[in-house]
Amino acid sequence: MKRGQLIGIAIAGGAGLLAFILMRSIVNEPSAPKQVAVQVDATEVLVARHDIPLGQVTKATDFRWQTWPKEAVTPSFITEGSGGGMKVVEGAIARAPLLEGEPVTSQKLIKPGQGGVLAAILPSGMRAISTKIKEETAAGRLILPNDRVDVILTRRERSPTGQDEAVSDTLFQNVRVLAIGQSIGTKEGTKLSEGNASTATLELNPRQAELLARANSTGEISLALRSVVDGDLKGKGPTAAMNDQRGSTVRVLRYGVPSRAYGVN
Template identity: 55%
Template sequence: MKRAQLIGFSVALGAAVLAYYVASSFVRPPPAPVTVEKTVNSTEVLVAASDIPVGQIVNEGSFRWIAWPSEAVSASYVTKQGGGVAMMHNLSGSVARSPMLAGEPITTQKLIKAGQGGVLAAILPQGMRAISTKIKAETAAGSLILPNDHVDVILIRQVRNRSNQEESVADTLFRNVRVMAIGQQIETKEGKKAADGSATTATLELTPRQAEMMALANAMGEITLSLRSVADLSTDPARAGSLNLDKPKNNSVRIVRYGAKSRVYGVN
């Protein structure tokens, strides 16, 4: 082999080796990730195994245990280390007072034992009363009012004017009242856009004083429910409309209509 050919072959071989190393540097796999294990203190907490609607009777299959960060465990949670297994057995057969989502921690405040009251009594807030009134499609927003909606309560009654002729008068009794049930329905079903059209009663959440006045209004005339916007829940917290229920010294109601005071109705 001639010397020139030998030199050319050597140069080509060296260039090939150099190209190989350069190419290898570009396709080199990334370094393997380094896994660092960190120990987190956790506590076994009792949670809902699946969605639990209001009024459902729960059993042990309705619950499961999951690891929960210890610093995030509330005192109201049921924990396995704190005698939770026995507590889970005791809670079996209870009725759900409020809806719970799958994975939500179980608390005794959300459940009530059977025999301690019905479902409606279980979801009724402390100190409040549930009272029903007759409804029909034209007095309940076309049967579009659902449980947990808020309404104004309007009384329509007949009175005699100065000419001794009867006329219809409408008075707003209460504002921003929560509807607890429509007929036997106490919870809105998923995807349901209207209440049962055949329902003839609406159950309202009222204070004891309001419940007395509601009973009186049921005997005085026809009740109409005016549906309120959900935006009013935060902007209008008033529970009583034209009736002042915060003054125990006055047991009568005076209705102001068209700027003139009407007769006084006793509520005792």
């Protein structure tokens, strides 16, 4: 066989082999994944367009409609098909903070004429009562709404020697501050309370509110700010001083004689 014929056969064989490899790679190439559209039964739910703080008067622009699976919609949600729509929330007052994207419920908003905001945020059975404060009796005016404090009464008493002396008792522990002055919430970036605020409104039960009213007339009330770590972890609300260790009352021994018990739940 001539040399030219051998070269031609070799070239043809190489081309055939290359064609075989290319065809095999095409055949074995994985097919593109198929996308299957699943129809989800959904509805439009009203959600907060941005963070809404406690006590803010809301506008229609504070909310938007968001597609939501129907199976996840609860009766408290405001849906596009429900009566009222945006009119339900326009001009309302936030009785609890709302986060961006959070569904709006009627329980978190109150319309003017349905009661004050402070009354709306008070838990059942609790009372709001105010006490005078100043810089030296309120942690340098660094106490803000929703902080927790201990309530201390300082008064003058006559000692057995006939001399007047100052006596302090802790009346209640772990008391929630509802408002400082006229402010019931803090705006973003606010780190100080109202500079001219002269009152603090506290959350107490009825008996404790009576005791605080009496204490306001007998001496000076001071508020000791508690760490956020020492908050209301057990959900018990305000308690008498040393309540966890000594039962439901507090008695301070003075000159060997127990004093009046102030804090009872």
